[in-house]
Amino acid sequence: MANAVRHNHPGGTATVATGAHGKLVFIEVPNTGPTLNPQEIPDLFEPFRRGANHGNKSLGLGLAVVRAITIAHHGKVTAVPRPGGGLTVRVDLPHQTRSGPHKGTTGLGLRASGTGACL
Structure with missing residues (x-):
């Protein structure tokens, strides 16, 4: 989310x-x-790549890290440019349930449903 804010406009x-x-x-x-x-x-x-219009706002590691973590958890990450500017990044992970107190979470311990907004 920090990158979504950093690589935005006022x-x-x-x-x-x-x-x-x-x-x-x-x-x-x-x-x-x-x-x-x-x-x-x-x-x-x-790693260390940035979009042409992003200047030097970052090191260019954010999406490389997201990709590495996603692959490590057998998932898929996609990014699609938005009309008028911006980007939509999506991470899909296999749903893994556990027995006991973590039932209903992904293998990462995240809740498997819900929506939220920021900014």
Whole structure:
């Protein structure tokens, strides 16, 4: 979420949605911000890479870390440029239930449903 705010513009928005769909749980973070070229998106997942319109606001590690964690948990991460600027990043993870007090959570201990907003 910090990157969704950092790579935004003054007065922009960023939201967080979570939920479950079939055997997957997800977290989705859309934000407003600079316009991104779709061909630029794969590079954003590489360490120390930033979008052309982002200047030096970061080291370029955020989405690389998100990708590494997602893959380690057998999930999938996608990013899609939004019309008018910004990006929607979505992480899908396999839903794993546990017996005992953690039943109904993902393997990461996160609740598998609900929505929320920030900013």
